[in-house]
Amino acid sequence: MSNKDLKKLIEAIIFTSNKPVTIKELKFYFKDFETKELRSVLKELITEWDNAEHGFNLVEVSNGYQLRTKAEFSDEIVNFNKEIKKFRISKASLEVLAIAAYKQPLTRLEIEQIRGVDCSGVINQLLDKRLLDIRGRKDVPGKPFLYGTTDEFLETFNLKSIKDLPTLKEIEDMEPELKLDF
C-alpha cells in the first residue's frame, strides 16, 4: 500500500471510530508500516484539517486521534440539534478531578483534606460518569479505595495524556516567604 492510500484509509478509520484511534491500534493493523510512518501520516492529516476551511479538526487526545468540531461552533451545534445535551460539570466535580489528576492514585480522605469538605457524593458521581475509577486499595488501616482519572477524563478535557496537564505551581517555591517574624 502506498503512503497516499494509507493516509486515506487511516482518515476513514478515524472517521468511523467513536473512540480516539491509537497508534498502537493502527500499528497492530498496519503491520507493514513503521510507527514512525504512521505518525508522520497522522501529522500530515492534522495539518491538512487545520489548514482546510472545515468545521472540524483532527485532534490528538487520550493517547489517540479523533475528529472533533471546532470550538467556535458549539452554540450553534446545540441550537441545531436539540437532542444534544450540553455536558455540565460542577465546580466541586472539577476540583475533585483536578486533585485526582495531579495526585493519583489517592483516597477520598486525601481529596477531602485538600478541599476541606465531604466529597463522597461528588466522587460517586464521577465514578458513574467514568471520569474517575478505582485503582486499588491503600495499605493503611481500613484499606480505603484509591482513585484515579480515566481515559474518558482525558477525552472529556481534551488532554493528549495525563502528562499533558499544565504543571502545578509549587508551594515549596513560596516557602521562604512563609517564615514570618512577629
Next chain:
Amino acid sequence: MSNMEQLELPYLVKLQVFEGPLDLLLQLIKKNKVDIYDIPISKITEQYLEYLEVIKQCNLEVVGDYLALAAQLSLIKSRMLLPQIESEEEVEDPRAELVQLLLEYERYKDAAEDLENRDILGKEVFIRGLSYFDEFGDAAQETEIVKTDLWSLVDAFKEVCIRRQFELTEDLVFTVESFSIEEKTNELLEFFKTNEKYAFKNIFNKMNSKAEIVITFLTILELVKNELIGIKHENPEDEIELFYIGEEDLEQ
C-alpha cells in the same frame, strides 16, 4: 455577630459559589485584599463567622465542615493574642499551618479552573453522534473490549456462589481437593480456544466444590489481567461474557 438583620441579601447570593470553608476563607482574603502570608486573623475570623451564621440559617448540611474551620480560626486568633515569651527557639507563626492549607487548596482550585477552560467534549467540541455519555451500549461497540468494572464481576460471582450453595446442601461428600491457579489457567485457556465466547456464570456450572469455584474465579481475574481473555458486558442487564484473546495477540 448575632443580629441577623445586619446581614444583607448579597451574602445569601454569594453563598452559592463557595465550594467549602477553605474557599470561603480564600474569597474573604481576596475581598479584603490582604496578604495571604499575613492574614489579619481577627478581622477575617469575624467576617467568617458572619457568613457561618447565614449558613446556619440556611440549614445547610455542610455546616459541620464550616464549623471545624471556625474553631481553628478562633484557636489561631487566641494564640496570636498570647504574649510572646522570649526564647531562643524559633516560634512558629500560629497561622502557618492554615496558610499551607489555603495555598494547597488554591492551587487545585486554579487547576480546576484550567480544566474548566479547556475545550470540553460535549460542551465546546463535539464528536460524531449525539451526547457523549449516551454512547455506551452502542451497536458499534459490538466487537470492542468493553470496560466493565470489577464490582459487576464480583456481583456476578456472588450470584454464582449463592446459586451453588442451595444445590450443594443435598449431598455432603468429603474429598481431598486440590486446585491450583496454574492448572486452572491451562484448563481455561484450552477451553476458551475452542469456545469463542462463554457466559461468565455458566463456567461454574459443572463445578461442585467451593474451592474450585473460587480458584476458577481467581484464575479468570488473572487471565483478564494478563489480557489472555477479555470480558464483554454491554448493558448492565446483559450477561457478562468471556472471550479468548490469546497469546499471539499479546506479542504484537
